[in-house]
Amino acid sequence: MASSDKAETKAAEVERPSLEVLYRRHASWLAAMLRRRFDPQIAEDLVQEAYIRLSPYQAQGKVERPQSLLLRIAENLAYNQSRSARRAKARTERLAEVSRCHEPYTDAEQHEALLLKEVIEALPQPLRDTFMLSRHAGMSYAEISALTGAPIKTVESRMSRALAMIAARMRD
CATH class of the missing domain: 1.10.10.10 (Winged helix-like DNA-binding domain superfamily/Winged helix DNA-binding domain)
Incomplete structure (x- = not known):
């Protein structure tokens, strides 16, 4: 590897903020955005999970606009949780109906x-x-x-x- 390539790699690493820096910069903004769009009780959990999901992209240096990516990750997480909750509710209702079917008949x-x-x-x-x-x-x-x-x-x-x-x- 040429010395200019090493210098470019070090410059890219220096320009790329760490996950901790990104968290300090954007966590409160992300939490505020999520509280407005979703249940405020789950906003903090979504923020934490979004940063966990962001870390592989950050480690590879693929994060160009961290706010946009964090918001998209958190929204997807919220929608997935909502979908899972609806499925669980439907499954519970189906199980209740099945158990009602097994009750003794009059x-x-x-x-x-x-x-x-x-x-x-x-x-x-x-x-x-x-x-x-x-x-x-x-x-x-x-x-x-x-x-x-x-x-x-x-x-x-x-x-x-x-x-x-x-x-x-x-x-x-």
Whole structure:
């Protein structure tokens, strides 16, 4: 390596502020920005995490505009946390619904479930197959059509007839 290359490398290292210097310069600004945009209680945590995520870029000398990069990192972290919280809430709600399904049935619920099972079993085979594939297997009409070889309009017709028959028999 030529002496001029060494001098340029040392100059670049001298120009590049350390992570500690960047923290002293921008941490309070970043915290203030985050408090305005997100929950103030998590702003400090976001600041800390943003600097942790910034450190590899800083070590490689890839940080040209530290404020912009820090803000983008912190915003992404906040959005990821929000998304994770929504997913966790949805998962909890699904688990609560599943656990409710395993609670003992009342006599009326048992009677209604048994009646529904009997009504479905009494449907003509094409209607029963279409109903079961749609409601219990979760297949779309197009998927049922592809599986059974019946046109989509026929699948739609079978489904509407099955629902009408089930509704009529459940009312009786």
